[in-house]
Amino acid sequence: MIRLAAWFRERLPVSGEKLRELTNEPVPNHLKLWWFCLGGTPAYLFGVQIVTGILLAFYYEPSAGRAYDSVRYISEEAAFGWFLRGVHKWGSTLMVAAVILHQMRVYFTGAYRKPREINWMVGMFLLLSTLIAGFTGYSLVFEQLSYWGATVAANLTDTVPLVGGLLKKMLLAGDAYNPRTLPRFFILHAAVLPVAMILVLGIHIAIIRLQGVTEFPVPGDSKARVKHFNFYPDHLYTELLIGLFLMILLTTLATIFPAGMGPRADPLTTPELIKPEWYFYAAFRWLKLMPLTAAVLSTGFIVFVMFAWPFIDAAIRRWTRVSEASVWIGIAGVLAIVALTVWEAAVEH
Numbered sequence: 302m303i304r305l306a307a308w309f310r311e312r313l314p315v316s317g318e319k320l321r322e323l324t325n326e327p328v329p330n331h332l333k334l335w336w337f338c339l340g341g342t343p344a345y346l347f348g349v350q351i352v353t354g355i356l357l358a359f360y361y362e363p364s365a366g367r368a369y370d371s372v373r374y375i376s377e378e379a380a381f382g383w384f385l386r387g388v389h390k391w392g393s394t395l396m397v398a399a400v401i402l403h404q405m406r407v408y409f410t411g412a413y414r415k416p417r418e419i420n421w422m423v424g425m426f427l428l429l430s431t432l433i434a435g436f437t438g439y440s441l442v443f444e445q446l447s448y449w450g451a452t453v454a455a456n457l458t459d460t461v462p463l464v465g466g467l468l469k470k471m472l473l474a475g476d477a478y479n480p481r482t483l484p485r486f487f488i489l490h491a492a493v494l495p496v497a498m499i500l501v502l503g504i505h506i507a508i509i510r511l512q513g514v515t516e517f518p519v520p521g522d523s524k525a526r527v528k529h530f531n532f533y534p535d536h537l538y539t540e541l542l543i544g545l546f547l548m549i550l551l552t553t554l555a556t557i558f559p560a561g562m563g564p565r566a567d568p569l570t571t572p573e574l575i576k577p578e579w580y581f582y583a584a585f586r587w588l589k590l591m592p593l594t595a596a597v598l599s600t601g602f603i604v605f606v607m608f609a610w611p612f613i614d615a616a617i618r619r620w621t622r623v624s625e626a627s628v629w630i631g632i633a634g635v636l637a638i639v640a641l642t643v644w645e646a647a648v649e650h
Contacts, residue, residue, distance in 0.1 A: 339399060339403040339406055341540050342399040342403070342543060343399040345547060347396060349388065349389075349547075350392050350396065350434075353385050353389040354495075357385055357386060360374060361375065363486075364480070364484065365480050365482075365566075368441060368443040369562075372443070376559075384559075386559075387554070387555025387556070387559045387560045388555045391551050393435050393438055394579075395551070397435055404424055404425070404428055411625075413610065418612065420508045421610070422608050422611075423504055423508065425607055426501055430497060430501070431498075432580060432581075433489075434494045435580065436577075436581070437487075437489050437490035439578060440483075440486045440490075441486055441487055443483060443565070443566045444562060444564060444566055445563055445564045445565070445566055445567065445575065449572060450577055451478060453575075455469045455477075457593070458472060460593050460594045460597045461597060461598075461601070472485075478568065574649055576645070582641065582642040583637075583638045584600060585645055586641040586642070587599075587641055588600070
């Protein structure tokens with residue numbers, strides 16, 4: 302063992318002390334508050350999604366003729382398949398919620414302002430990628446929601462001026478839902494989006510490492526009090542405890558509320574009532590409130606504004622001299638999203 306350790310030290314000259322010095326950077330004191338640590342939660346859940354997704358992919362068959370039956374086999378016959386599918390489903394739900402909450406925390410604390418504008422846009426890309434991953438994920442089951450949700454999404458895409466037709470063909474692998482559509486969704490969900498998210502997440506973390514974490518005063522802190530603490534072991538143990546809590550929560554949800562299956566997709570029967578996952582409720586209700594083209598264009602404009610918000614916020618503060626106007630705009634936006642979500646959840650059509 303001594304010779305083996307010496308062999309590794311000769312080829313990898315990194316001692317434990319050097320490793321601790323490399324990773325044990327001071328962490329701002331405000332990160333002891335849980336709502337400032339939401340960034341690690343979706344990263345952990347993303348890891349859970351990758352592991353459970355790989356295990357599910359061993360049994361899933363991405364074809365219109367076999368997809369539904371393969372999911373049923375996973376849910377009813379494969380050893381612990383129901384559990385893995387439940388963890389994957391609830392992990393997706395919690396990951397979407399965590400990314401949204403993290404982006405809200407960054408917004409309301411003004412952590413997107415100069416010089417962190419680029420990282421805000423990177424975070425927005427991760428948010429959109431997470432939502433698209435959720436959409437492509439439930440499209441793979443090939444139940445009624447899967448088929449008609451994809452059909453509605455493609456028709457909405459087709460209304461985008463100039464590029465809508467091309468985007469629809471790229472999404473469906475043709476002019477309409479066909480045997481090549483489901484394999485395309487599977488490739489997007491299982492390969493393209495995870496790789497893109499890993500790369501963008503690496504960029505996100507690299508920028509944080511270069512710029513440092515935005516520091517905020519903690520209520521009750523005195524000048525004499527230490528304003529930083531060590532990453533190891535304090536913050537690392539906190540993240541491990543959060544991971545343990547999330548694993549217990551996912552296990553509980555997957556056991557008590559296992560992932561079910563709706564009716565098999567039927568292209569000839571349009572369901573009377575079909576709704577997307579909860580995180581699309583606000584957009585779904587918005588699309589029902591105005592003409593289709595206007596709704597799609599306004600949704601695209603809202604997404605553009607969200608990406609460009611650091612620069613818009615800087616212009617607002619420069620012109621109005623109101624430093625926290627963004628807070629009131631953000632509160633109005635959150636209330637509107639919550640109202641549209643509750644409205645869509647409460648009505649049948």
